Amino acid sequence: MKKFNKVIKELIQFRDERDWKQFHDSKNLALAISIEAAELNEIFLWKTGDEVENINKDRLKEELSDILSYAFLLAEKHNLDVFDIISEKIQKNALKYPVDKAKGTAKKYNEL
Template sequence: MQDGDLGKLHRLLIDFRDRRSWRRFHTPKDLAMSVSIESAELLELFQWKSDADIQSVAKDPSFVAEAASEIADVLIYLTLLAGELGIDPIEAAIAKTAENEERFPEA
């Protein structure tokens, strides 16, 4: 993980985790499961809403705060998982975008 903002976040999360002795709960399997669970909680905010409903609630500060909280949870677990696997998520996303450029040419 690099020393940019994501690297700083990773160090903050590791410090938080280690001060609580939670390392044993942060295996790659458990972190991957947590990403899925938190992603489902984010999805639940949008479940059963039409596109028009979503445009409306996207202006509601309480809805935005709930979405921000769930997005943060997903990012936290992804950051920890990437760290456990020695993956730089920014570099992985750049590489994936380059791969997608080849797979999906412009129209």
């Protein structure tokens, strides 16, 4: 938790030193996440088999960092605890995807 709080403080400091908070409304943060996710997808585009698992780790780190940074800033903006909301989602998904029905299949919950 200390590392997470440190990262959030660093993100906010970085943003505030550049006076970028004015641009970080919910819509723009959500759009930034989507755009960065598309850039992550681009790393895997047209790759097959082993190529997918052997992608450039530096590019992967860059794009994941961008996505996570914007997601953390959006959560912080709305006073959401990232760990709590992930835990809540895991609990919801456990109900949607019970082990006895979902184990070993990629089917959506309404197809099980």
